[in-house]
Amino acid sequence: MTRTTQITILVVLLALLSLFYQGLWGDPRHIPPVLVGTQAPIFQGPDVESGEPLSSEQFKGKVILVNFWASWCQECKVEHEDLLRLHEEFKDHPEFVMLGINYQDEVPKARAYLKQYGSSFPHMRDVKGALAIDFGVYGVPETFVIDQQGVIRHKWIGPIVGDVYTNLTKNILTPLLKGTEPTT
Amino acid sequence: MSRLLPMIILLCFAFPIEGLAKTVDETEIDERVREIAKHLRCTVCQTENIWESGAPLAHQMRDVVRERVTLGHSNEDILIYFHSRYGDYIMMEPPKHGFNWLIWLGPFLLLLGGGVLLAREIKGWVTRTPAPPTEVLPPLDEESRRRIEQELQP
Incomplete structure (x- = not known):
């Protein structure tokens, strides 16, 4: 066997091994989301703080930013301040709505979290975890942007901080609210 | 009742x-x-x-x-x-579609490739093994024959 053949075999084997490794143990956040570009599910549930029923139907025709979070999630704490900043930046736009979805949590702990870190937009409870499954959620935090037609236009797994925040506000939300196509 | x-x-x-x-x-x-x-x-x-x-x-x-x-x-x-x-x-x-075919067919392709390489290697070993000498040995002279026969006597 020539030296070239040996090197080729080694490279092919390593490539296959890395593919299998990525497939079996890779980080799910790098998997292309299948829901982007599809109609968002209609969702409803009680408000975390008041217990009053909330439904996505109330926000029909608006750009909705949906953020899945939990009080036990460390990365959610990291992004919380930025989420409040994002809401402050866009809250006056008549077509903008922001909604938190509290995932796999206990109500007292979720309420205490909101009290401690602040809350300026409504939060819905995902009582049985079915909402998260409807949105194809892997873990928290995950953020979705739904356009005026009810189509999911963007998904991000992980905290909304730094460049992610800039990309979300400048390239996704601003164009959608202006009625133009978002850029990634 | x-x-x-x-x-x-x-x-x-x-x-x-x-x-x-x-x-x-x-x-x-x-x-x-x-x-x-x-x-x-x-x-x-x-x-x-x-x-x-x-x-x-x-x-x-x-x-x-x-x-x-x-x-x-x-x-x-x-x-x-x-x-x-x-x-x-x-x-x-x-x-079974697109890139996923690699997962389904990968092991069989590896097995096939391995088999072909193994066959080639075995063939190489066989070819490289020196062939037994084909030259004709000279016939024994009379004296040597006699000595061998004597030594073989019980």
Whole structure:
């Protein structure tokens, strides 16, 4: 066997091994989301703080930013301040709505979290975890942007901080609210 | 009393039959939930299916499967629903299309490639092994023959 053949075999084997490794143990956040570009599910549930029923139907025709979070999630704490900043930046736009979805949590702990870190937009409870499954959620935090037609236009797994925040506000939300196509 | 006796006997039979019917239905639902859940991958534990996983998300997914089975959805419909939410990643058996073919055919291709390489190597060894000498040896002279025969004598 020539030296070239040996090197080729080694490279092919390593490539296959890395593919299998990525497939079996890779980080799910790098998997292309299948829901982007599809109609968002209609969702409803009680408000975390008041217990009053909330439904996505109330926000029909608006750009909705949906953020899945939990009080036990460390990365959610990291992004919380930025989420409040994002809401402050866009809250006056008549077509903008922001909604938190509290995932796999206990109500007292979720309420205490909101009290401690602040809350300026409504939060819905995902009582049985079915909402998260409807949105194809892997873990928290995950953020979705739904356009005026009810189509999911963007998904991000992980905290909304730094460049992610800039990309979300400048390239996704601003164009959608202006009625133009978002850029990634 | 004699008139009531058949009714009492009938009631005794009626209640266990109803209970048995419920048990059978429940078992069928459980079996279907298990069958479907074994086809779905736990997205947070990654190498387990949602039937075997103890993760809260897997538990919630099992609940969704059970709810849909109870509502009368077919196994295929339920699998399609999960696939529409999570894509190929959720399926324990990757669907046979596009890049996934590599997973299905990869092991066989490796086996085939390995077999071809092994055959080539064996052929190389055989070719490189020196052939036995083909030259004709000179015949024994008379003196040597006699000496050998003497030595062979008991």
